Amino acid sequence: MDYVGFDGEQFRNFRDVQDDRPLHMLNLVKFHETVTYPDGTVMSGRDAYRNYGRESAPIFAALGGRIVWRGEHLAMLIGPSDEQWDLCFIAEYPNLDAFVSMIKNSDYRKAMEHRQIAVKTSRLIRTGPLELGANFAD
Numbered sequence: 440m441d442y443v444g445f446d447g448e449q450f451r452n453f454r455d456v457q458d459d460r461p462l463h464m465l466n467l468v469k470f471h472e473t474v475t476y477p478d479g480t481v482m483s484g485r486d487a488y489r490n491y492g493r494e495s496a497p498i499f500a501a502l503g504g505r506i507v508w509r510g511e512h513l514a515m516l517i518g519p520s521d522e523q524w525d526l527c528f529i530a531e532y533p534n535l536d537a538f539v540s541m542i543k544n545s546d547y548r549k550a551m552e553h554r555q556i557a558v559k560t561s562r563l564i565r566t567g568p569l570e571l572g573a574n575f576a577d
């Protein structure tokens with residue numbers, strides 16, 4: 440099953456999480472190899488996602504968002520071997536309200552058209568940052 444968006448129930452559950460920490464969104468993204476826009480423009484899914492990034496960046500930054508980690512998927516050690524991600528990153532928002540403001544912004548919604556075209560499947564996982572510890576569990 441491919442995942443490129445969320446439904447109303449998922450969004451309500453997401454919003455119902457009571458947490459005052461900055462919101463960290465773990466993004467795992469797999470692109471379509473080639474995409475065709477409604478106007479006939481053809482490009483790679485990665486390039487379409489770059490369009491999304493360029494158009495959404497000013498909105499994301501104005502709300503206090505920033506990318507706190509970005510990585511390249513090299514190999515699956517534990518997990519489904521057929522899950523390969525083209526892009527992995529953590530986006531930080533100051534709080535839930537900043538994230539909600541972003542997705543309600545009309546310019547952001549326009550930029551999202553690029554994301555919807557570009558992405559074959561994805562995972563967005565809401566996390567809350569913890570203090571660093573001396574080991575994996577603390």
